[in-house]
Amino acid sequence: MAFKLENIPKSKESSFNSVDVDSFLKKEINLFGSSFSNKKKEAFYMELSVLLEAGLTLKDGLQLFIEEQKKDTDKKLISSLVKQLIEGKSFADSVKRHKEFSEYEYYSLRIGEETGTLQKVAKELGSFYKRKNEQRRTITSALSYPIVVLLTAFMAIFFMLKFVVPMFADIFKQNKVELPYITRLILSMSETFQKYYALGILIVIILFIWILANKKKPWYQKILATFILRIPFVGEFVRKLRIAQFTQAITLLTSAKIPLLNGIQLTKKMIDYYPLQKALIEVENDILQGKSLSQSMQMHKVFDSKMISLLKVAEETNQNETIFQRLTDQLNQEIDYKSKMISATIEPFIILFLGGIVAVILIAMYLPMFKLSTVIG
Structure with a gap:
């Protein structure tokens, strides 16, 4: 059964029903102009999916990805995600704080975390950007x-x-x-x-x-x-x-x-x-x-x-x-x-x-x- 998007509260915290869908609906998938490009996102989500499937925790997987980055801006971006995970934030909420990621990614990752299918969602996002x-x-x-x-x-x-x-x-x-x-x-x-x-x-x-x-x-x-x-x-x-x-x-x-x-x-x-x-x-x-x-x-x-x-x-x-x-x-x-x-x-x-x-x-x-x-x- 479908849920009504307009009835979902706009709070950023706690449950799945608190997703800020209204602001999400007003935005598009970012195709150009982002420092974390679609090519990088493809590699990021594909590798994250493989690491999660191999049994690594999300934090360990992100730290491994940091070591592979050559640009300081990319290292700082992923390091910021790890820091927010350590502080107790969800992965989706951590992603939402950065303009390099779209609301489309945030919403998909939020659902992945709530349903326990984060590895599958990461794989699908990698395929999507591929x-x-x-x-x-x-x-x-x-x-x-x-x-x-x-x-x-x-x-x-x-x-x-x-x-x-x-x-x-x-x-x-x-x-x-x-x-x-x-x-x-x-x-x-x-x-x-x-x-x-x-x-x-x-x-x-x-x-x-x-x-x-x-x-x-x-x-x-x-x-x-x-x-x-x-x-x-x-x-x-x-x-x-x-x-x-x-x-x-x-x-x-x-x-x-x-x-x-x-x-x-x-x-x-x-x-x-x-x-x-x-x-x-x-x-x-x-x-x-x-x-x-x-x-x-x-x-x-x-x-x-x-x-x-x-x-x-x-x-x-x-x-x-x-x-x-x-x-x-x-x-x-x-x-x-x-x-x-x-x-x-x-x-x-x-x-x-x-x-x-x-x-x-x-x-x-x-x-x-x-x-x-x-x-x-």
């Missing part, structure tokens, strides 16, 4: 080369319009050469670029600041998600990625014996993806009205039919944790495949498109030169 790191590497691998090609090509075009084309324009003007239409068009573009490129850079900076200021607002997230979903290949890739994050989180929470409804309530606040958040809000309401998870999810396009079918099996066999784990593994495999496909598909198109632009500029500049050489000859 998958996140793999997803990040996959995305970086898929997008790094196209981005480098784009930046290089745009720098080349900028250089040509800023320096090369004006130089040719002076030559044509001095020799009073009759220019083809394409050359006149490129020269006109170069003149416009010379006048307004600084304004263009300023607009880009303002747009970037505006996006940073509004990226958390629902209307902006809705517009952005709708736009991305309409991009061939990329939209489906992003949807799969977000669904994989959802199933990863649910797998971890169900393994910690959190009721499924509460898992949905917690997860919908962690994943910054408007279509999924909106769908989960409606799914939660449907479940409270007596519908099954598969029935409520079936009404939303963000969840595919294959996922719905597996969830029906989970409900009939009472194997939610196993099915969500299988879904996570399948989605991660699909993400890996789609990332390679996107990379292989986008790269030649980018090269052809930008190569074509450079070629047009060069042809436009050299056509009058050929005519000029004929006249001089």
